[in-house]
Amino acid sequence: MNITVLGGGHGCYAAAVEMAEKGYQTRLWRRDSAALKQLLDIGSLIIKDYRGTRQLSVGQPGDKLSLTDDLAEALGDAQLVIIPLPSTSHEDLARQVAPHLHDGQVVFLPPGTFGSYVFAKAMADAGNTSKVAFAETGTLPYLVRKHGASELVISCYATRLPTGVFPSSLSEHAFAVLREAYPSIEPIEDALSGALMNAGPIIHPPLIMMNAGPLEHFEAWDIHNEGTQPSIRRVTNQLDAERMAVREALAYGAPHFPLADHYNRSEGDEWMYGRGAHGKLTDSGDWREDIDLKTHRYMLEDTRLGLSFLVSVGRWAGVPTPVAQGLLSIASAVAERDLYAEGRTLENLGLAGLSRAQMSELLTQGLKS
Secondary structure, eight states, X not given: OEEEEEOOSHHHHHHHHHHXXXXXXXXXXXXXXXXXXXXXXXXXXXXXXXXXXXXXXXXXXXXXXXXXXXXXXXXXXXXXXXXXXXXXXXXXXXXXXXXXXXXXXXXXXXXXXTHHHHHHHHHHHTTOOOOXXXXXXXXXXXXXXXXXSXXXXXXXXXSOEEEEEESGGGHHHHHHHHHHHOTTEEEOSOXXXXXXXXXXXXXXXXXXXXXXXXXXXSSOEETTTTTOOHHHHHHHHHHHHHHHHXXXXXXXXXXXXXXXXXXXXXXXXXXXXOTTXXXXXXXXXXXXXXXXXXTSHIIIIIIIIIIHHHHHHHHHHTOOXXXXXXXXXXXXXXXXXXXXXXXXXXXXXTOTXXXXXXXXXXXXXXXXX
């Protein structure tokens, strides 16, 4: 199987490395030609994870991992396209990708914030009628940080990836492809169900809003270590309860992957990163960072796009989401911008007027050509 990974972020490098090490012919695309050339000149990546430290040759003849800044080349023979980028990149990237996708391809967005619909809509707008499956899951498959141009530290790999497909009529083919790359994939109903598994909008908005003082005072602060206190956990649990209430109102079945299971070392069901992942995250020290509350992706992605999406789906489904709305309102004041108005809402996607039956048909059959 030929696999293409789009993007140059932490998760993009991790996905490219994992797929290449599994033996798949893998191509990494990023638009930053200078960064690609730097990596090509170095000629290898150093990976540190639970298996130890090793080196992977990249970009050389015969290597499983090749590099390109040509999007058409990157997508041409790919059967699986992995896009582990922040959802803030989706609109622009979807327009670039849309003309190049073709029948039978599977595009994986981990996670998606309903980006599956954004990419499908871009294809339709471009006049591309190919049958392409878009899949999204609840989290990035890795807890990972890049250390410089050629070193990657992967603290944890996902063990369970609840995933939905748009349109769901292509699920059988999509899951056959996805499971080759990620055996931890767990099929769920559809892409909206997948979007409502997204953990980022649940874990990050309370952590940045309720740690706003320390984040602005200290040069670096770990919101997952000393920033995770019982009062914040209580807010997170209430916010997650709203997410699960929305899922239940839309008749999506359990397991709903409550975030509380992420923090439990021995109780509850195994969460997406397995047991003890929170400890691995804090032990790594890689999340002690400088978070600008106006520009960081926790604000612009998880809050502006993810939290607004949850609130909008709650409104559409008739489910109150007061904690989500409250956090979004406070965040708007902090960021000095109307995050809901800018958000990935059903209103902004043009879907708020759909009936339940119409939404079900859209999720099942996709966009009509």
